[in-house]
Amino acid sequence: MSLSLEDIQRIARLARIRVTETEAAQTGDQLNGIFKLIEQMQAVDTSGVAPMAHAQEVYQRLREDAVTEPNRREAFQAIAPQTEAGLYLVPKVIE
Amino acid sequence: MQWETVIGLEVHTQLTTQSKIFSGASIAFGAEPNTQACAVDLALPGVLPVLNQGAVERAVKFGLAIGAKLNRVNLFARKNYFYPDLPKGYQISQFELPIVEGGALTIQVPSSESGQAESKTVRLTRAHLEEDAGKSLHEDFHGMTGIDLNRAGTPLLEIVSEPDMRSAKEAVAYAKALHNLVTWIGICDGNMQEGSFRVDANVSVRPKGQQEFGTRREIKNLNSFRFLEQAIDYEVRWQIEQIEDGHKIQQATVLFDPDTGETRMMRTKEEAHDYRYFPDPDLLPVRLDDDLIAQMQGELPELPQAKQARYQQDYLLSAYDAGLLTQSLAHANYFEAALKTLNTDDLTVGAKHVANWMNGELASALNKADLSIAQSPISPDSLAGLLKRSADNTLNARLAKEVFAAMWAGEGEADAIIEARGLKQMSDSGEIEKIIDEVLAANQKSVEEFRAGKDKAFNALVGQVMKASRGKANPAQVNELLKKKLAG
Numbered sequence: 001m002s003l004s005l006e007d008i009q010r011i012a013r014l015a016r017i018r019v020t021e022t023e024a025a026q027t028g029d030q031l032n033g034i035f036k037l038i039e040q041m042q043a044v045d046t047s048g049v050a051p052m053a054h055a056q057e058v059y060q061r062l063r064e065d066a067v068t069e070p071n072r073r074e075a076f077q078a079i080a081p082q083t084e085a086g087l088y089l090v091p092k093v094i095e
Numbered sequence: 096m097q098w099e100t101v102i103g104l105e106v107h108t109q110l111t112t113q114s115k116i117f118s119g120a121s122i123a124f125g126a127e128p129n130t131q132a133c134a135v136d137l138a139l140p141g142v143l144p145v146l147n148q149g150a151v152e153r154a155v156k157f158g159l160a161i162g163a164k165l166n167r168v169n170l171f172a173r174k175n176y177f178y179p180d181l182p183k184g185y186q187i188s189q190f191e192l193p194i195v196e197g198g199a200l201t202i203q204v205p206s207s208e209s210g211q212a213e214s215k216t217v218r219l220t221r222a223h224l225e226e227d228a229g230k231s232l233h234e235d236f237h238g239m240t241g242i243d244l245n246r247a248g249t250p251l252l253e254i255v256s257e258p259d260m261r262s263a264k265e266a267v268a269y270a271k272a273l274h275n276l277v278t279w280i281g282i283c284d285g286n287m288q289e290g291s292f293r294v295d296a297n298v299s300v301r302p303k304g305q306q307e308f309g310t311r312r313e314i315k316n317l318n319s320f321r322f323l324e325q326a327i328d329y330e331v332r333w334q335i336e337q338i339e340d341g342h343k344i345q346q347a348t349v350l351f352d353p354d355t356g357e358t359r360m361m362r363t364k365e366e367a368h369d370y371r372y373f374p375d376p377d378l379l380p381v382r383l384d385d386d387l388i389a390q391m392q393g394e395l396p397e398l399p400q401a402k403q404a405r406y407q408q409d410y411l412l413s414a415y416d417a418g419l420l421t422q423s424l425a426h427a428n429y430f431e432a433a434l435k436t437l438n439t440d441d442l443t444v445g446a447k448h449v450a451n452w453m454n455g456e457l458a459s460a461l462n463k464a465d466l467s468i469a470q471s472p473i474s475p476d477s478l479a480g481l482l483k484r485s486a487d488n489t490l491n492a493r494l495a496k497e498v499f500a501a502m503w504a505g506e507g508e509a510d511a512i513i514e515a516r517g518l519k520q521m522s523d524s525g526e527i528e529k530i531i532d533e534v535l536a537a538n539q540k541s542v543e544e545f546r547a548g549k550d551k552a553f554n555a556l557v558g559q560v561m562k563a564s565r566g567k568a569n570p571a572q573v574n575e576l577l578k579k580k581l582a583g
Contacts, residue, residue: 014369016177053170053192053374059382065112065149068119069133076137077129086128087232087241090179 002032096339097303100331101311102266102296103220103258106273107251108283109227109291110153116226116250117144117187124289132229132244138182143377146171150250153282154194154224155383155391157252160280160398161219163198165388171224171378174370179242180229188253190372193223194381200256200276201400202268203418211415217269218257225251252282258297258308263327267320270294271422272399279399279424287318294323298330300338309334310344314351314358326351330358402427410446419454425469429453436479439486448482456499473502481509489513491520493566521567524576527560530568531580534559545581553577 003011008028012019019027073086082089115122118135135142158165172190198219203212229244254273260266274292278285285292299311314330317323329351334344346364351357397405399421406417420430430449439445457478461471481502485495490513501512513519521527535542538559544552560573 014175014371053380058379059168060146060379062148062151062381063119063145065114065147066119067114067121069114069121069131071130072133073127073129076132076134076139082239084236084239084241086130087236087243088129088179089236089239090242092233092238092240093179093231 002035003028098300098331098335099303099305100261100263100327101258101299101301101308102260102263102327104256104260104266104269105295105297106254106256106270107227107293107295108254108277110150110250110252110282111284112147112149112153112250114147114149115248116147116150116224118248120248122246122249124286126245128241128243129245132247136182136229136244136248138184144187144375146378146381147250150224150252151194151381151383152387152391153250154222154252155388156280156282156395157222157254157277158195158198159388159392159395160276161195161198161200163219163222164196165383166192166194166196167383168192168380169194169383170380171375172372173375174225174372176368176370178228178231179240180231180244180247182229182244182247186226186228187375187378188225188372189223191374192380193221194383195219195222197221200269200272202265202272203414204265204268212418214414215265215268217259217265220255220257222252222254225253227251252277258299263324263331266296266327267324270320270323275399275421275423280395290318293318296323296327296330298327298334299344300331300334309338310346312344312346312358313348315348315361317351322351322353325353325356326358329356333358396424399424399427406446409442410450411443412446412450416447416450416454419458420450423468425467426453429468429471429475432475433479433482436476437482437486438479445482448486449478452478452482452499456496460499460503472505473499477502477508484509484513488522488569489519491566491569494518494520497566518567520569521564522569522572524572527564527568527572527576528580530563531560531573531577534563535580542581553581556581 005024005028008019008024008031012024012027077083077086077088080088109122110116112122114120115136118133120133120136121131123131135144155165157163170189170192171187173185174188174190175185177184200217200219202215202217204215206213227246227249229242229247232241232243256269260269274285277283277292283291287293294317296314296317297311298314299309301307301309312330312334314326317326330349337344348361349358350361352359403414403417403421406412406420407414410417412420419426421427430453433449433453434442434445437445437449439448457471457473461468466472481490481495481498484490484498485492490498497516498509498512498518501516502509506512506515534556538556541552541555541559545556556577557570557573560577561568561570564573
């Protein structure tokens with residue numbers, strides 16, 4: 001599998017990353033290199049092997065259901081570019 | 096052409112935990128904006144999610160309640176999209192291995208012909224755990240959007256059905272049955288106004304008899320059963336019109352506008368998100384061990400369907416009555432409390448008596464006042480107090496209704512009202528005979544008519560006697576005594 005320049009532009013748009021034509025070409029080369037590696041790995045016959053989500057056989061530890069976090073709005077909002085009435089303000093978005 | 100509607104529902108239920116699914120912030124409703132959004136919910140650099148055991152337990156309970164398969168190892172995945180109320184740039188959800196797979200729910204669909212309900216089984220596809228997003232407020236911030244992240248990270252169980260429903264009525268019946276179940280087992284408070292139970296409906300139509308499904312459109316975020324029904328009815332009509340006019344249905348996401356009663360397009364498939372799901376490297380696979388499952392099984396109460404079956408078997412109630420009494424846990428609790436206080440020798444008689452009053456007078460009064468059974472001004476004990484006086488013939492049917500109305504108005508217990516208003520049914524035959532004599536004397540014409548063979552005249556006389564007794568005479572007794580007098 002190999003990515004076209006068009007694929008790169010689409011991925012960049014989905015990730016909200018602006019890329020120039022040159023960057024897109026460079027990124028394409030890099031990604032296609034990664035895909036070659038993936039192709040190599042995919043050539044290995046894994047039929048009969050269950051897919052795994054983690055390299056070790058360890059499982060998620062669970063947290064007891066209790067409220068432990070106090071209200072720290074003031075501290076968090078001190079580093080926000082703009083707030084009003086307790087809300088974070090962002091450029092208008094309407095889907 | 097005959098068309099068939101095909102509907103599948105996706106329901107987001109908010110779980111009744113104290114804290115969020117991956118953080119220790121509170122999920123209490125109605126707090127000041129952003130006062131319940133901690134560093135994890137805000138996705139500040141370096142934070143890591145830690146899964147809430149309470150959320151896992153509730154999902155397991157649900158899986159057990161619908162007879163589903165529990166995935167002993169299940170996975171969390173990242174669902175990627177950009178929106179300001181999703182600070183991480185992805186929602187943590189489950190994709191390949193959800194916690195719950197399969198299962199089924201039996202629903203009662205009201206049939207317009209028989210007035211009774213028909214039973215139908217709806218299969219479930221899956222139910223998975225995920226976090227909710229924050230809230231965007233688009234008005235009044237001088238061209239900016241305000242973001243409240245209190246809701247971000249609230250635990251949700253998304254419950255997905257198979258496309259097994261064939262009408263808006265069936266979809267509503269399924270949504271109601273599901274709402275009953277999740278509140279019954281205590282995993283969701285079911286508050287639709289506060290968004291604790293939100294429904295998305297996938298709707299398509301196809302010519303009757305056709306095997307493959309038509310192209311579906313998804314109606315998002317329906318927060319009442321009424322809107323669900325209206326939205327589907329509108330959508331089905333719209334789709335049929337489009338096809339009959341020669342257009343093709345395009346796969347799309349639409350919104351329902353309750354003001355106009357119409358659905359409108361939000362985005363088409365081409366504009367649909369590419370979510371690029373992948374396993375979340377911040378979270379290890381979740382393992383459900385036998386102890387946890389056994390404990391959850393032990394905590395499950397008798398489920399609505401089992402209770403309904405038991406009411407039918409033990410109390411000989413109809414499926415319809417038993418279905419109404421198990422429409423919510425509050426109904427079943429009310430019924431059982433009233434039955435216990437009524438304490439009849441024959442439980443089937445008592446059960447039928449309570450059922451008639453709960454499903455009749457009480458239900459209509461609650462409905463008129465827009466109250467739930469839990470808010471009933473008449474407690475189960477008080478209702479049983481009234482039924483006792485009806486069972487022992489102190490009150491005839493009309494007087495019982497009058498006492499019920501007085502109890503509803505807050506005038507106290509049945510016995511006190513009967514005493515205060517002097518409502519005791521008259522059963523002293525001497526007293527009734529006296530009234531009959533007076534009525535006969537005053538209505539010679541009716542008496543003659545009756546003797547001339549007019550049966551209607553008899554009913555008129557009964558009515559006169561009842562009126563003269565101010566409704567307190569026992570109608571059966573009046574009938575009997577009057578017949579005797581006229582014959583004699």
